[in-house]
Amino acid sequence: MNKSEWLAIVLVVLASVGTVFGILAFEKHRRAKLYTVELVARAPENGNWYPRTITVLQGQPVRILVRNIETVSHGFALPEFNVAIREIKAGHVETVSFTPDKRGHFPWLCTVWCSDRHPEMTGTLIVQ
Ligand SMILES: [Cu+2]
Numbered sequence: 001m002n003k004s005e006w007l008a009i010v011l012v013v014l015a016s017v018g019t020v021f022g023i024l025a026f027e028k029h030r031r032a033k034l035y036t037v038e039l040v041a042r043a044p045e046n047g048n049w050y051p052r053t054i055t056v057l058q059g060q061p062v063r064i065l066v067r068n069i070e071t072v073s074h075g076f077a078l079p080e081f082n083v084a085i086r087e088i089k090a091g092h093v094e095t096v097s098f099t100p101d102k103r104g105h106f107p108w109l110c111t112v113w114c115s116d117r118h119p120e121m122t123g124t125l126i127v128q
Helices: 005-034
Strands: 035-041 051-058 061-066 073-079 085-089 093-098 104-109 122-127
Touching: 005 051, 035 051, 035 073, 061 085, 073 093, 085 093
Parallel strands: 035 061, 051 122
Antiparallel strands: 061 093, 073 085, 073 104, 104 122
């Protein structure tokens, strides 16, 4: 290989590594700004929401990521904050973002009839 071929290889490697580091740095910055909570959605007989309780801070923007790991649809509603995801299809992930502006314990629930025990599919958001 001659000098310019080596130079080309070095430049391609540097560009690739730089891109990866750039993406990681951007992702870190993005996540630092928005507090993200992951919620796993399952019908009560299969484990229910996990976790059942989420604690967040008043005034801090939060993103709830709902991962439906089942074979039926679920929904998510947090009425106190007018937050809802109409449907999370089986195997899908949906997100919703909001800023809790008051302290307290607030229920969230599944809004899609997913099983006979669907009414038990609830959780609690604690805002401190
Ligand atoms: Cu459900």
